[in-house]
Amino acid sequence: MFEALPVPHGLVRFGVAPDHPEVKNVINTFDEVAENPNFTFIGNTSVGTYVTPGSKKADLEISELRPHYDAILLSYGAHEDRLLGVPNEQSLKGxxxxxxxxxFYNGLPSEQGLEVDLSQSETAVVIGQGNVALDVARILLSPLDELKKTDxxxxxxxxxxxxxxxxxxxIGRRGPLEVAxxxxxxxxxxxxxxxxxxMDQDLLASEMERAGKTLDRPRKRLMGLLEKGIKESKPDQPKSWSLQFLRSPLGFTGTDExxxxxxxAIELGINRLEGENNSxxxxxxxxxxxxxxxxxxxxIGYKSVGIQGVPFDERKGVVPNMDGKVLDAEQNIVPGLYASGWLKRGPIGVIATTMADAYQTADTIIADWTIGKPMLTADSTPKEGCKSLLELLxxxxxxxxxYKDWKKIEQKEFDLxxxxxxxxEKFLTVEEMLKVLD
Ligand SMILES: Cc1cc2nc3c(=O)[nH]c(=O)nc-3n(C[C@H](O)[C@H](O)[C@H](O)COP(=O)(O)OP(=O)(O)OC[C@H]3O[C@@H](n4cnc5c(N)ncnc54)[C@H](O)[C@@H]3O)c2cc1C
Incomplete structure (x- = not known):
């Protein structure tokens, strides 16, 4: 397993909210695998230069890996975020x-330069109505004493x-029934x-009435929670949060030109809803x-980026694949190349969904292997894996x-x-992480 950072766990470490430690228990599954002597973790090593102009050259290219492995599984996630495409979204402070x-708050080294100043204003908006939006809102409004006990x-x-x-x-562009x-x-x-x-109680009532019996149980439960939330909310508290519906950002304005x-301020366009249920x-x-x-x-979501020498579907933002087998532009299977995780199915879904499709890709690899499908190279001699790649690096x-090095870094984090x-206490830079090993 090649990992660009010196530390494993991807978004489980750098995405999942610090006050949700139970969600991070999947780390134990990672440890079980990593302790298997047939597994090698090679951290601090990026594979495949991104096609985005100006990207840093990777430590290894896919072409350099090919002669040493029978199969390569791409699982590098979706590290770019989607833009709204409205004026000033990238030029204003805040x-x-x-x-x-x-x-930033989870200690991702590449985000430590972010300018975060929460002292400028009493009001924040979050655009999007998914779990990450609520994570951000919760971190901003939670009592600090609670957060101090987290990582x-x-x-x-x-x-x-x-x-x-x-x-x-x-803020969301559609209604309460469409929250994510x-x-x-x-x-x-x-x-x-x-x-x-x-939140707008009348909108909730009218949308629920319109949907009637078509509402599935989880959605009904969610709407019930919203109704209860409105009813039980205590007015005039020192802090507040709201769900604002039918609003699309049109642009941002700054204190000066x-x-x-x-x-x-944020300028919002007001929408109405059209169409039938589910659409x-x-x-x-x-x-x-x-x-x-x-x-x-x-x-409002993320996107994956292509790497050199690997097929990529720019429109869907995924590596084109069939059950995890990578497909080229003509929809032919690329032997020995597989995909999994957000890169395979797009940046949606929780850890459980990501694990489920990892199992599916693993099954595909095993099935191909068992029936003797051609792998990465025409020559069928067993490949030696990372030995000479490590020598080269x-x-x-x-x-x-x-992995042993990572465990040392982790122990130091526990101690701190x-x-x-x-x-x-997470290290915030790659240098600090590596220094533990000196
Ligand atoms: C902010 C946020 C909060 C979330 N909270 C939850 C939650 O509470 N509960 C839940 O179930 N799910 C949550 N998720 C979803 C969950 O994190 C994902 O489903 C899952 O992490 C996706 O796994 P992945 O392996 O596809 O990608 P990632 O977890 O992103 O892993 C990709 C890994 O590849 C590495 N990498 C990238 N490029 C390269 C390269 N060129 N060479 C080598 N390595 C590379 C990255 O450093 C990273 O470690 C959250 C997601 C986000 C964004």
Missing amino acids: VMAARSFVG LTEKTIRILEKSRVKHVHV FTAKELREMLHLPNTTFH SSGSQLK RKAVATGAKESLECGLAFRS HSKGHRTVS GAKVGKPR
Whole structure:
């Protein structure tokens, strides 16, 4: 397993919210596999240069791997976030991708340069109504004493100590029936202490009436939670959050005209819903409104990026595949090349879904192997794996990180965390991680 960072676990470490440690238990499954003597973790080693112009050259290319393996499984996730495509979303202070903020507070090295200042304004908006949007809202509104017990980085805790954020609006372009978050995350939001919840009760009632019996059980339960949340919400609390529906961002305005000025407001277009159940579309009414806020988090999804020498479907943002077997532009199977995870099916789904399709790809590999399908090279002699690749990397002065090394880094994180009453204190830079091994 080649991993670009010195540390494993991908979004389980850098995405999943710090106050959801139970979700991270999948790490134990990773450890079980990693302790198998037939498994080798090679961290701090990127494979495949991204096709995006200006991308850093990878430590190894797929073509360099091919002679050493019978099969290659691509599982490098979806690391770019989607843009709204509206004015000023990348030029104002205070507007950022939810993914970047999440990476920042979870200690992702590449996001540590993000400018996060929560002291500028009392109001934040989150654009998007999925679980990541609620994660961001919850981190902004949770009592700090609770967060201090998690593995949220100390750097973030210092920033939250200065936070003035009291009101968070979670904005969606469609209606309550189309929200993408799940019951657990909603319940947590509704149970935030000293926090009032607002949403349009009439819209919820009319949408539920319209959907009638077509509502499936999970959706019905979710709508029931919203109804209960509205009814039980205590008014006039010091903090508040709201779900705002039928709103599409049209642009952001700053405190002055200059690029790099502080966000002052978001312009929203007001929509109405058209179409039948399951295919409700947001249609602009032409009406607009402006919402004052000093922070805006874009949480509208992610995308994978292609790497050199591997087929990639730009439109769908995935490596084209059939049950995990990579397909070329003519839809022919590329022997020995497989895909899994968000790269295989797009950046949707939780860890359980990602695991399920990893099992499916593994079954495909085993089936191909068993029936003797041609693998990566025409020559059928057994391949020796990473031995000479490691020699090559080390001869170039490249530093790899083994699973044992990772365990040393992890132990140090546990030790540092214990000093401040946290499960772990993450290292924020690759240099700091590697320094543990010196
Ligand atoms: C913010 C956020 C919060 C989430 N919270 C939850 C949650 O609470 N519960 C839940 O069940 N699911 C959650 N998910 C979803 C879950 O994280 C994903 O389903 C899962 O992590 C996808 O796994 P993956 O292996 O496809 O990608 P990733 O987890 O992204 O793993 C990809 C790995 O590939 C590495 N990599 C990238 N490029 C290269 C390269 N060129 N060479 C070598 N290595 C490379 C990356 O460093 C990374 O370690 C969340 C997702 C996000 C974004």
